Amino acid sequence: MNASDPFAELKRRQREMWASFSPTAMFTTPVAGQLVKFAGIVPGESVLDVGTGTGVVAVTAARAGARVSGLDLTPELLEEARENARIAGTDEIVWTEGDAEHLPYPDASFDVVLSQFGHMFAPRPDLAIAQMRRVLKPGGRIALATWPPEHFVGRMFAFVGRHSPPPPPGAAPPPQWGNPHLITERLEAHFEAPFFARGTMNFPALSLAHYRMFMERSVGPMQKLVQSLAADPEKLAEVRADFDALALPYYAENVVHQDYILTRARAR
Ligand SMILES: C[S@@+](CC[C@H](N)C(=O)[O-])C[C@H]1O[C@@H](n2cnc3c(N)ncnc32)[C@H](O)[C@@H]1O
Numbered sequence: 001m002n003a004s005d006p007f008a009e010l011k012r013r014q015r016e017m018w019a020s021f022s023p024t025a026m027f028t029t030p031v032a033g034q035l036v037k038f039a040g041i042v043p044g045e046s047v048l049d050v051g052t053g054t055g056v057v058a059v060t061a062a063r064a065g066a067r068v069s070g071l072d073l074t075p076e077l078l079e080e081a082r083e084n085a086r087i088a089g090t091d092e093i094v095w096t097e098g099d100a101e102h103l104p105y106p107d108a109s110f111d112v113v114l115s116q117f118g119h120m121f122a123p124r125p126d127l128a129i130a131q132m133r134r135v136l137k138p139g140g141r142i143a144l145a146t147w148p149p150e151h152f153v154g155r156m157f158a159f160v161g162r163h164s165p166p167p168p169p170g171a172a173p174p175p176q177w178g179n180p181h182l183i184t185e186r187l188e189a190h191f192e193a194p195f196f197a198r199g200t201m202n203f204p205a206l207s208l209a210h211y212r213m214f215m216e217r218s219v220g221p222m223q224k225l226v227q228s229l230a231a232d233p234e235k236l237a238e239v240r241a242d243f244d245a246l247a248l249p250y251y252a253e254n255v256v257h258q259d260y261i262l263t264r265a266r267a268r
Contacts, residue, residue, distance in 0.1 A: 014074075028117065049114050052081055070093055071096045101123075112142070129186055137267075152247065187263075206254060
């Protein structure tokens with residue numbers, strides 16, 4: 001990690017906060033299948049997965065025949081990713097601890113750069129996108145899965161933000177990456193016009209309380225929020241009730257419906 005990075009502290013907190021994420025990968029696994037298909041990965045292509053977490057996208061791309069590298073800030077998740085690759089028989093994936101804003105690869109290394117709910121947490125979108133473009137070969141493509149601000153997960157991040165200390169000035173809110181107008185603007189300098197698609201991540205839950213408990217244990221931003229209210233049980237109860245109210249319209253037939261947007265674009 002670069003010590004002169006003004007967001008070094010935010011990234012240190014991100015690394016700590018995502019360390020408990022691995023149970024959630026069960027639900028991001030089907031999205032990885034969609035993203036790899038949407039990206040049109042063909043055997044032999046070189047692929048980078050940014051914010052790989054436990055490697056669900058990287059392993060899926062490797063199973064599609066690509067030569068894959070996976071990068072993430074959080075070493076605990078990379079350990080899981082290695083284990084997933086071993087089980088899937090895709091041990092040749094190269095795993096690297098690193099930052100989306102400072103990719104440790106030479107220029108023009110990859111045919112495709114993928115990121116599923118990963119690069120959106122880098123505080124400076126322009127830097128992340130310039131890095132992803134830099135490591136792409138001429139004519140290469142990116143394919144991204146992100147959370148739109150108007151659907152449940154985007155609204156949940158806004159909710160957590162309202163109850164948490166403010167991020168450092170200049171850090172872009174992650175769900176901005178789910179707004180097609182902003183995505184188009186952000187990509188414009190480096191990529192041709194993007195193509196969009198949408199999908200839903202289905203999250204089975206026996207009750208909203210089960211869902212909330214899962215989120216509090218495994219999804220860093222929710223976990224941090226609950227920890228910060230440990231000394232104030234009244235406030236904690238209020239926040240939990242507000243969370244349930246936020247999730248309720250998205251919960252039907254024992255599933256929480258989490259809509260995402262897919263973006264694909266070719267490098268100029
Ligand atoms: C919501 S998880 C998604 C993980 C995985 N792509 C999936 O779909 O299951 C977000 C991931 O982004 C990683 N991350 C956050 N900020 C990052 C950054 N600046 N550079 C690289 N990875 C980052 C976290 O460590 C975490 O693994």
